[in-house]
Amino acid sequence: MAQTTDPGPDASLEPIGAVHRTQVGREATEPMREDIRLLGAILGETVREQNGDDVFDLVERARVESFRVRRSEIDRSDLAELFDGIDAREAIPVIRAFTHFALLANVAEDIHRERRRAVHEAAGEPPPNSTLAATYDKLDSAGLDSQTVVAALRGALVSPVITAHPTETRRRTVFDTQHRITELMRMRLHGQHATEDGRDIERELRRHILTLWQTALIRLSRLKISDEIETGLRYYPAAFFDVIPAVNAAVREGFQRRWPDRDLLADPVLRPGSWIGGDRDGNPNVTGEVVRLATGSAAFLAFDHYFGELTALEQELSMSVRLVRPSEALLALADTCEEPARADEPYRRALRVVHARLTATAREILDRQPEHELDLGLQPYPTPAEALDDLDIVDASLRGHGSAVLADDRLSRLREAVRVFGFHLCGLDMRQNSDVHEEVVAELLAWAGVHLDYATLSEPERVELLAAELATRRPLIGPGALGAPPADGGLSELARKELDIVTAAARAVRVFGPQAVPNYIISMCQSVSDMLEAALLLKEAGLLDASSEQPYAPVGIVPLFETIDDLQRGASILEAALDLPLYRAMVAARGDSQEVMLGYSDSNKDGGYLAANWALYRAELDLVESANKTGIRLRLFHGRGGTVGRGGGPSYDAILAQPPGAVQGSLRLTEQGEVIAAKYAEPRIAHRNLETLLAATLEATLLDVEGLGDQAGPAYQVLDDLAARAQRAYAELVHETPGFVDYFKASTPVSEIGALNIGSRPTSRKPTTSISDLRAIPWVLAWSQCRVMLPGWYGTGTAFEQYIAEEEGRLEVLQDLYRRWPFFATVLSNMAQVLAKSDLGLAARYAELVEDAELRQRVFDKIVDEHERTIRMHELITGHDDLLADNPALARSVFNRFPYLEPLNHLQVELLRRYRTGDDDELVQRGILLTMSGLATALRNSG
Template sequence: MRKEISFIFSIITELLEESSPNISEIFKEICTTNDKSKQELIQSLSNTEISHLIKALTLYHLLFNIIDEINSIKTHTSIKSVVDELNKQNYTNIQDTLKRLKFYPVFTAHPTESLRRTFLESYHQMYNDIESFLKYDNKEALEHLKYRLSLLWYSKIVREEKIEVLFELDNLLYFMESSILQSGTKVLIEIENILQTKLKKSPIKLGSWIGGDRDGNPFVNNKTMLEAAKIQHKTIIEHYIKIVSKLERELSCSLDYIKPTKELLKSIEQDKDLLSQTAKKLFLNEPLRAKLSIIKAKLNNKILTLNIPNPQSIDNQQTYKNHKELIKDIDMLLDSVNPRSGAYLREFRALVLLAGFHLMQLDFREHRDKFYLALNEIFIILGYTHENILNLPKTQKIEILNKALDEPIINLNKLYDKLSSDSRELVWAFVNFKWIKENISDSAIDSCIVSMTKNAEDLLCVLWFAKQSKLWQEDKKTKISISPLFETINDLENAPKIISELAQNKHYANYLKSRKNYQEIMIGYSDSSKDGGIFASNYFLRKAIYSLLSLEKSLGIKFRLFHGRGGSVSRGGLALEDALIAAPNNSVAGFFKVTEQGEVISAKYLNPKKAKRSFDIAISTILKKSIYDLYKQENKSDKYEKLLESISTHSYNTYRKLVYEDKNFIEYFKVATPIEFISQLNIGSRPSKRKNTQKIEDLRAIPWVFSWIQNRSILPAWYGIGSALEANKNEDLQQCYKENLFFKTTIDNISQAFLKVDLDIAKKYHEFANNIPQSKNIWKSIENEYKLTLKWLCFIRGEKSLLQNTQARESILQRKEFLKNLSFCQIYLIESYKIQKNSKTKKIILSQIITTIVGIAQGIRNTG
């Protein structure tokens, strides 16, 4: 690792010597001097010099991240090796489990990717250059690396314009086309090779929230939802057309040498009118080319059906109704060639299985209050109620909803002009939901996620809208998945009760029956952590899952859990393998749906090697967990349950005492972290708050976590655990760590985040809050909790220093000095900004502060 670090340092210094020789000397000096000298040096720099230094330090961390990722890929475990391992351990049902397994990554627009697309694309190329140079001493790759770095040196790190929703989609489509589709296809082929049969369904299901996630984002509306679905459709069909055109050029097999199936020849005869006169002559003796030309014509017509005034003018036979028809055509071709000649046809088939005609399945998410707002207006017009239904007693509310659900479908168009603009928008969302399913693909959209679900009535409210739009009709297959999102600790505790109530409601029971008794439930890691601290959040998430699983048999419902994880530890991030294996028995059972947010997307899917590794890890771990659970008896009386509950209670109380019970804490937070500047960072289309209040409850989890990461205390990832462990010191904590996988995984994840804390830097941010009442007591609480946490993490893990003898420790500590430099720059700039009177100079300093935020995010490898 030291050799590679030296390589990065030399590359950056060489870049600086060529472009800014004086900055090269400053960079060398600041990276080798003590803290006091670092600060004095920064204070002596001009505006231009400090800007250049921030960029040099940011580029350094960018290259460091690439080295880290290259090293992590060296330990890549394939799906085949995991299958072999399970076979050696004499497990059975491996192939059946693999055949039905489903990994469902949902890519969101959560604003945590701090890098511009320009830098992401360069990162992609520089990754390949560094790998090629380190592996093969490729001098050409080294020169190309220097070329890319030189261009980045003269480019702005942060985007100046506010990012729009469809720009977010464009960024995600870059990942799809450059990496995810390619690597996903390889995974499907690998699984087919293991199973020695063609897959009928893809084990990877791609999802997206971009264009569908409206919760607190006024920039997502019906127009953006429709546009997102159409753009995805057009993108994937055009992608297919490129592949088919290439195959058409290559598959020149003649009737003189191959024997095509009768089915293929018959299909060509049926669709020959789709061939041009030239094609009919050219492909007279080349059936594969003829068929591929027909496929291309049908795909072109598929795009036209969404863009012409009268799509019915295109005959059904001239296009594809769904992707299954395309798969059938590809299978005809495969049946007419030998395996070698059909290699790329087989890849094309796998790609179509993966992406369908929709590319990524869109989720529609909205806050519960928005559904009630529209429902209330409609119910008052219809005479179901004369007051706000949200304020009525529970029994009366359910009585009104049941009565409304008993009634025949009404024509909402007749009420449309009487509704407020917000309510019209919501009503039309269900119309668009139905249109997307019918005109693009049945798989293009499915889940309607109800944010901040509090009770059973919230979902009955959504069910009423689903009925009016005919997305749900009794005795028919429903076209919508109504999914509660339980986010706070209180809501997680109430989740089983809410689901039990719904199962006993006649209307919802009929809805479940139309979904084959599958109920998707989304569990939120972010808000529960903001609500009660890291350990309590993890504990109550686990408890809620256990409680829900115990309901499955009694209610006759199968739950599909959707995990709302972020990138940082405090939002459910870090090692997926450990989290899954430690999850409650049968909580996976071959299915894992999870959000992939912000910087996590680039960290896992930026280039094909990383994406392949990420898919392999996910599929392998889901397989392992599912197989292990088939043979593992659940320990109903876990001897450590009381201890875990006690740790959870103590950590919850400690966290709440500081964050919610101290009336000065919100003011302290606003001054002692760079939240003021984070809210001005153009890294997403969403506002930083759900509501314009001064409450922590209404602040989104991402800027909350991001702010604490920036001031280097990383408070949400550990605060409360030290006091909780101290309170339980008489218990056998080390034994619990060895024997209880949940406790071990949680402690290990907290340890990784905790090692990134730099309390010396955090104390300098604390000094901004000297005028806040009780700020000294707040800092004393943070400092004392830090000492307790360090003491007990080391004790439990049996270490003298945290993460002793691990690659993670080396990587974190190697970054520390460089990160300090960026933090010192940020602190100095914030001080300058606060006292600066000249608006023009203030704007320059603001830009520099925002650039340091991006640099620190790269160094820590987390935003939110």
Template sequence: MTEASQEIPPVVAPSAFATRSAKEASAYLIDQLVSVVKRHMPQIDPVLRGFAAGSNLTDYEMGRALQAQGILFQLVSIAEQAYAMRRRRFIERERGHDQLLGTFDQVLSAAAKAGVSADEIRAQLHALRIRPVITAHPTEAKRVSILEKNRRIYLLMRDLESTRWTDRERNALAAQVRDQIELLFLTGDLHLEKPTVEHEVAWGQHFFSETIFDLAPDLLAAFERALEKHYPNETFEVSPFFQFGSWIGGDRDGNPFVTNAVTRKTMSDNALASLGYYRQRIVELGRMLSLSPRAAHIPQKLRDDLERRLNALKDASSIRSRNQMEPYRQFCNLILYKLDQTLRATRGEAPADLRYSNADELIAELRFIEECLIEGRSATLASDLVRPLRRAVEIFRFSTVRLDLRENTTRTTAALCDLWRATQEGEPPGVETPEWRAWLDAQLQTPPLSADEREKFSSDTRETIETFELVAELQSRLDREAFGSFVLSMTHSAADVLGAYVLAKEAGLVRQGSKGVYCTLPIVPLFETISDLQDAPAIMRELLQIPLVRSSAKSQGDLQEVMIGYSDSNKDGGFLPSNWELYKAQARLTAVGIEEGVAIAFFHGRGGSVSRGGAPTGQAIAAQPAGSIRGRFRVTEQGEVVSFKYANRGTAAYQMELLASSVFMHALKSEREDALIPRAEFEEAFEEMSVAALDAYTKFIGDPGLVAYFQAASPLEEISMLNIGSRPARRFGARSLADLRAIPWVFAWAQNRHAITSWYGVGSGLKVFLDARGDKGLELLRRMYDQSRLFKLVLDEVEKALMMVDISIARAYASLVADEELRARIFSTIEAEYELTRSVVLRVTGAEQIGDRFPALRARLADRLPTINEVNREQVELLRRFRNTEDEAAREAIKVPLLLSISCIAAGLGATG
């Protein structure tokens, strides 16, 4: 026996995974991990398998044990995703595709049976606009190299599902699985340096190259197939309604590292990514379209157009000399030649010949190839080979994504104050005064300042105005749809939004059009806090009376977008008030839009965790107010949500179709569904509970000792050492609770198993209502739970969150608070609210214990929580040692396992912020 065979035991793969459960697949992957760990570090094997605590390990060994436990959770997640994909395939085989929830087939089958006409389908299709927006919000703790290995394991597990392999082939695949797990264990889990924005751009592009570029065109084809199936003999035009946005490289809000130079580089990188993809696909298309005049009908218009285009080139000799009897190939070579010149120009090099000035030119050429193939009686080649690429160009154009710019009103107001000083005497008045508003109105009528006049501005102000100038430049140079919108966070008034229009005017983005003077970049207010959500309808009504705002909305198809923030409203008011105020704001803003004749479209600023708006996609969309979507839906996708949805092809395809079909179904059904008809008694009950819940939550976060408790009883400060994002954890570097971003707020409360962000105040809100209304109140809440989608969604997500809370572990974290009186006061308040929330949720739902109604989640947590709990306990001790150790070298030795414990718990819980 060789030395190698002694070290590495043979891997014997199960006969097939096609019928195995997620738990069995998880067990198989964990066995492989255990075998790897035993070979490399046998001393941590007992800890990995839960047979022993880690107190007898060195800091290095503990770090490796925590890394292995984090890998264990990654492998379990891979097995769960693979099983979910198998389950969907099983349902499709056994019951039919139209019985698979979350598909166009299912939505259109139900629509046809309900008598929805083809004309109504066409009308909704015409309005359909869906755009997930990928952000660089720091909630992804896994490096790209880790994501890539996870994807390889997923693909190998999918291969192992097949029954076609011989035992020899199956064992070879199993050996590859083990190799990838070994590579995971031998690869560093932590970011050694804080990522730059350029790193974040590359992280976002990873998902496009892996899955999104190919799958987005497939989504349109899936919609077409479902339309043909359920509405035969009807014709529909499926436009590129599903596109992607991004904030990476454009989100300036509190991130000093996003500069105009960074945005310019981001735009170039995004353009190169899409152009590179098209080049690869054109090469493949040229290889396939080897049609010869001897065997196929080649339309004369193809020959004529090819000759005309070749004559326009400076040097077409290389194209003419190749594939002379294969005109489609020559046409593809022509496209390839022009793409190469476009790539040169995008990289800043001088193109040697003609290039594409915009994506529309490439789209037209691909459409021409389709037409020629159809005319030549090869329609299936046109639809199967050319149309997916043409649709990809329509979706991604020459920019991959529509980049949003985001800035906060603190920065824009500072720039406007500089502009005031350059045009007026004295210091600017308060931003809420009539004088300030009158000045803004006047500024919209004046020409921009000259370059010499701007020299008086601060460097920050010049940078802000140059941001808008960059939009004008790159819209013309890269792509007219390269930018999405300018999102103004911390919007508190109409004057705040008008100020953004003034800055856009200074940069030349306000122009005269056929529908009046308009802004070429949509300005989108972001309402985040409870009070801002309450004020939003009045603010938008005021804005839509202003001619420039109104004509800008007209230029966008009589559409004004409004962004609503789930994260900060939750941090500001707690879970129940946040959800209720978000719902009311959407309903009231929708009504404002109807009154003003301008459709209000919502941009949902959601995160991954429930307290930041994370909820099952279909249920969350179905619970939106009637008529509030109408086919237009934008939503942020952040961190671990992006990797969960888009890392693997099967999951990505399903998640994209689930989002699109849910939006389309809401557009078709919401205004005729009983479940979404406003009911006064339900709304009054919600309002009463929300007021009481807000009062309890406000008192809690208003405790002067809460910040000290939070910092001591959680890894809040240590999370920033993970280096998982380029931006600071606080907007302006202050140490107050108000300045702390929502992500670390949620992340740290999840780590210490308090999880207050997803339930605190709910118990008090329900109790006050029940105390006041008695048995009739309980009967009403039970009816609401059965009949109100929003109330059911809120209570279900609260109950799921309560399943994550562990009071005994939370108490261990509280022991890190040195001040005994502070510790006792805050923790006893949390514990009392937790017990109250548990009891009232059970009382309303009628369940016997928390989690009874979610058996799948309960089973999943039963497998994960024992390990998570041990890591939590270890983290408490690591925090205690790290904070009490003064020697720098000793602190550094503790820091690695401490950070790995944070990453491990995040992987186990399935979410960070």
């Protein structure tokens, strides 16, 4: 790794896998390769110094041989032989070396994107798509009137929701060190040779890479939810505190400048959320105490940020009344703080009042206290709005005596932060499976004597019973239910646990405000009763009162439609719920707003890539129609994973590919795993990605982006046909091929994902071996580790081939749809990305782990045939013989990084073989876990 160049003049011509392309912009990308060479060389020298020549030589030989594999100079089996029988102690540093290289390559790629953007800006080129500047140009050209904009953006919300993921296991030290390396590389980008304090940049890089090398990448113990909570919150001090308030202020200013007669986007449009600590679907480790920890830790972080900013502001705003004339309101606020030493410094005294009142608030509501407390014996703020009012007084006073430049700096950022983060920081969603709700509600109804066997009731009988209960204020349970063991008439452990959780959620709403727990999501929602069962649990905790003329409903009930069948029935379920006067009143209490979540993961696992994507599109069309019919405002929550098989792919394209009316100024989407770090670990990158979400949401709301016009109907019929064919081909392999589950378990590391301390939750919702019960993350993660990437493409090639062959002219139909329809183009583009990252040569090595030779050949041959067919059909429809023709950034990434993945895959296969034959060496298990982490880091969207 000392020389991380392409080891030969023709190395760039044939990347591994299915990517076939000519040399892409070599001159433009040379600075990135130079960065990779520098970082790789430092890493190589570090490996040699720390682990000796033998380890370094093995790493270097593996690197060189990997490039020879890419150039077809040697067979892949020759490289695999390098690791046959390797001692686990020798394997670990090799795995770590290639994992660290992947991490450092990520840094180089991120810096290169900044470099290219700066080049384009310096050349005076128009702002690129997915920037707010480009969006503003499009809106200006559209000539929109203010009434249209106001109506479209009422209640606007863009919310990335951070969720836990088993491959995002990096330690905070690793996270922080990577961030520091990024800063150093950015200094080099701008021509600096030394840091601000005079340190040599290259020496600093060596110091930080040494720190990385000597720091364990992963924990030895199983990840706890408390670890996942800490991991999710780290993005706030790393980026969100700087970026989110700034982006909210910028987009508000941009709209108010264009439509000054309207108070557009007065509330923050960009508001983050979280699932970590509230998502208990299949995770028995979530408890009421965990909910309290999650909400309390988030609130603590918000107050810690405020205290730090106020302390800095007290130092900065030193103006004296002898030199400026503050407002009377500012002087009145300052007079609450009687400090003779600051008698002529009203701004400092006013800020100390705010600081002291927030300290009193923190002591009243937090379980632990931040640093920089200030106790002046003042009263706490009842709500964040009162704190913001006082900060607004400071702002107005500064502007009143010509100090707007001061008001627009740290104070402005703090005011924006209080607006968006409040006392809660981020909204924690609750989520549970409908089967659990049914079981718990049945128990509560039986305990109260309302109905002894709820499970036997028909759906209409359930709805009638639940609606009647929701219409009363009488609780179902009393102290005896919780105070006695089940044998003495008390509730079961499951029921107690669920009630503890919603009770903890109610406390968070009461203490931190209604935004602390904004939603209750029902997984596998398949009926109106599923929605009402969740409502009944909220009622028991005091989070719902539908018995009065003005219902109290601070927490929204969100059905999650996941399987293809459920997606197809989602609109009818929603309409049936809204037909109930009681539920309609609950929605009215929430501003006539109803959120619906769409499950990308389980629909894909259920029916395959194309069928799932089309089922989601159709579901959105149906839900939009239902919303228009019933007069509600629909907000869709997209349950996207990082990988294409779970709804991933470029966010801008994905949002613009939504059907007409599906965005309406509001968008929530999940962000998971290593994708979170790739998007939000650093302020500049976070700003770019959050701006992208906003730009796409605004364009999808205010402009016609579908592009089909009156040809929408025929286009939809074509996709109906294709989706049915694709689902049939997918089902034939996954659901109907005898032994497929055995093949999957043997040829991927799915079993080890559950066995080797990865993530805080089990890999299956239930203790079964069924594909349907397997959680979507391990399903997709396992296929990505073995480089098949099956969830992102399988079945699509057969669908296209059959459709085209049946009638002349059909290829031209698909080619036309590809040119005109963003949805169809995005489906093909995302599929191509997956195919480019797949490598069936490596997958064949994993297939060798299947002991049944007949089963191995039968399943793997089907996969190979469909893979070739899908690539062929993609080229036929798009006209591109390069899978990544429309994504040069990923093309560069695949070219520069993929040979370094090769050793990780071979070592994973070798260690899996040993582990499964009974080798219980702890280093073997650790090596498997390290390869999983390394591959996930390198692929950047693996689960």
